Amino acid sequence: MDQTTRRLSLPESPREFGFWLDGSYRGGRALFERASPGHGVPVTLIPKCTPEDVNAAVAAARRAFEDRSWAGLSGSDRAGVLQRTADLLRQRAGELAYWETLENGKPIAQARGEINHAISCFEVGAGAARLLHGDSFNSLGDGLFGMVLREPVGVVGLITPWNFPFLILCERVPFILASGCTVVVKPSEMTSATTLILGEILAEAGLPKGIYNVVTGSGRTVGQAMTEHPDIDMLSFTGSTAVGRACVHASADSNLKKLGLELGGKNPIVVFADADLDDAADATAFGISFNTGQCCVSSSRLIVERGIADRFEEMVAEKMKKIRVGDPLDETTQVGAITTDAQNETILGYLEKGTAEGAKVLTGGTALDMGGGSYIAPTLFTGVTPDMSIAREEIFGPVLSSFRFDTVDEAVKLANDTAYGLAGSVWSRNIDTALTVARRVRAGRLWVNCMLAGGPEMPLGGFKQSGWGREAGTYGVEEYTQVKSVHVAFGKRNHWVE
Template structure:
């Protein structure tokens, strides 16, 4: 594939099936325009059901007959490290494509690409350390061995908010375990995933071990979810779509891992580090234009400081720089799609009807592109939809609490449980809250930090399973027990005579 990522020509993307770049069987194509500039930035072959079936068949052959599952862990690790190195070599082109399609500031895209390369390096280390167990305590005539084997063909469906990072939270760990994969990126941000496909082939990933399809979720995604030859589904996206995928997968009883939505609280106690907390709140809700499952979209502020703290957040938010993703100093770029922009504005209008006060922003910006003003809503109460529903945009809801017990109860009052933060100088307060909040990640006096070594995932409607961490590859395996008998075996028939 001849990847073109210069400013003059749109990127030309094709499907990757069985090691070959190809057009869709029916010749369908789709176009992607930049949300920041409304310019054509990519043209893709658009996969249909027939293409999805071909890709799954290729992955099935590559798993059942190909070399990838049979390779030594050290050999898989070597290839994964080469992928990581190549990502860093191409990070400028990858980041530029990410910003063109997603609308996020270029500096943030660069950081995302670099972080993704680290995930490939970490997955390489796990390829060599994945192992089973042995049991020699079952008696002198018995030896038990538990093997970990790759689960098989994995369907990977990724969203548009962090296209390269999220595919890198899944694909390298599945490959490290010895699985083969079919990847479907979000159709509006497919460029960097296809560029990754080029890197994989150059690094020596065998034909069919990774296949990539650009297409609509209702067509290609559903084909992967329901296909009997797909042994596992790894999906990141909205809770609503995740529920649909889980229900559709039931017919084949495939394993399903879901990373879904969140309505993540930052709990601000009166004794917090004031400047650090204000900065973290503003960063937490406006990073990636709020299009982040971990977005700190609601803050719970203790009554004693609620008015003053809210005012400080509003004032700091006034100075957040919204603009062209390629302009130096831009902190918030464009909203990724027209549909998402309309959804955000509808959430804001609904909050106002429910009685929340608009302290800042609340409208689309009067400029070309899909831009929205940083928005802060005060006077929000727990019964309002804006306090419970994921907005997925640069909209902050401010709620109040009195005691530690009230803060914990309020933090746990939504159906989500992805992440949270606690801000206090008192260790007992922080640890008590962190242990009682039902969320997969709780930050203490910081927010939105992540490391490859630490598991990521949520409670309740925020998903099923965990990504990253030292057990990440195990999620892509099955366990097999070998029960071995040593020496002569007692004859059951004679024993009963």
Template structure:
């Protein structure tokens, strides 16, 4: 597929979406309409339906019926795989439509959206293979009078709540594996970024997914999310979002002892040793805290740098950061786009102000090359940061980096672990002993060495400390 290198245009009129239940679009009717404006331009781009408790109940009932009559779980692994492979093909056919909607609603650069859509198609292909690999086990070691066997069964109806930062990609990290296992689904995307999830429902129907297996109810978390969390007929809930909301989901799940998969917050360290290839490390650190405008749960927002190279590393960081292209996400040359909402924009700006007030040294604020309209935040680096400062302890979810020096490997591991989070970490070194000591010592679910935010669906995901993070390899 080829895509234009020219700057795209905003839509002339917003696109209207209803709910998607039982394989059909449900018109908004007299329900409330949620309007979404591009965070980079302020222009109305989509209008989605605010679902009600009754809508959630209907979707769950439909999903329950679809599960119990085995229209999906009763198929062979090959038949389920065929649907997922067809879905991957259709994703690629509609990739530009999906990428534009993703950029319109999230504010991320169009090149990033295109990459995420293509990568998502690959996940559906991988999940198709997983559908054919699922099997039970047998035990022929119980004596002649007994034979044991184990079957692997789908859990049932899964509630799937996804966030606004990677609406299509995170959906793709979860949904195809849930479907590969034979479960049925009721999904609630973020009310800020619902469009691509709704399009995916249509794609799956076109790919041959039976009606009622995948349903989407859009709306605010306080209504749709709460009902899903408490619903007695939801067997498992997958939630990706903030730690605070995750705790409420955990409490709500007690009503019927739902199985949970949670991916929550992070305050992830990049640890740079003096023997690292500095140019590579600088590129990785900048990518880690600027990717998706810093709105990435596994991005690196703390830089732990060996004290002897701190001045040189800070110089390289500021020089490269100044060359980043920040601005209109519809321009293919843009590298950093907009912040998703006014609330998030205010939060990030507040933390930058706190960092200055608490004594951190403002090392750099990158220049914006492009439009100055919309919700943009200049990538910001603080030095002279101590572990008790808010910018060092709190998940900011924006392009803000805090630099903390260390002198020994043990020192680096101690600083890295001085957080309530344990989602990811990145190590930069050419010394195998340093790398392995840090990998073993830092309590994080994913640890990268000399790369960051890398890997694919073949690798599991996990976490420490806060409620455990979701895993693509989890049993659904």
């Protein structure tokens, strides 16, 4: 693998992994062969774990939690492990980006950027481990003192998706570990390699055995076993709203485990006539095409002021035409392959629906033949009405629907006209306009004159059917804790019975 060339080479044979249990790889299971979505050749062999493997992983995590080998450490000691992990990730960034690209189909340059973000997550997590604290109440009178303790929730089950396998993993794991919890991870069977490699890195960084475990396989087998498991204290799931609902039901039917859910999105980008239109057009094309639109915070609904709408749509279309779609291992590629065959068919189906329902394609609208793999041209629909499927349903692909407005109130109403509330963006030089929209749009993240910006210091999460709870930063560490009130009495008790 020569990283000095403009295009990396494919592996000579698929890399075989075990699953990660109690500090080491375990094998002896049937294997799932993953083919690169950008090339159609096998790249990894991943174990198909069983419910019994889930039981073993949860038992290891429970033992490690109860023996206090991690939860009993100081925040400083936990921070040291997380910081060493960040350092080791930096040393192995090229390797991680390579396997991320092979399994997912995203461009190698993008994958490298995501590994850098993951490193930042561990660095922020290290700081948060030292800052996590409770509270005190010195206002209960001379005879009573109150303390509020934050304690780790226990064993956390973590189910991650295939669109950002390592980035989403690392927006959670450092903060779970900072809280003192142990974790059992189930990555998508399509993209398990980097989650498993993280086990090696954490062990080298000094994480005790049993704190981080990985079980691989299908959602129906492994994921279901985790959601129903009575000894998992909290489940963090990132994926579709439909599966999120199933997690809620499974939790209710098992042990009422705590849930953290980051689910679907149908995110608006609101552009006013006074915006820097060239910047806004570039951000619009980027926001829907990044990661081939397979991004829960993709800006999939363009809401543009009517007086500039025709011109702005053309500007966006011209930007989209220039996007370099191609081989994910090519350093110059901006948009890579669709990650799964099923998702490719889903996106193509929405392209057909959009045209059938009366929307007009300004650019894109077709699959692209790259000689192998699944590729779709970044697409812009105009003439979209709120009742259309492409306007209301999460497509999870590079498909943008355009709407028009005349007033701020109308723009806000269109932005909020969705079951989701994950993210949004507003573009205006007028600070009053921009902040009015930012405050009134019901979403967990808002970008003003920027797109997909920020770092792991800030919390992530959604409103409405986009999820529960927050990840990253100090909010993310607190998400994985329980709050306990402690009352301490002073002096002699006033007896109830004389």
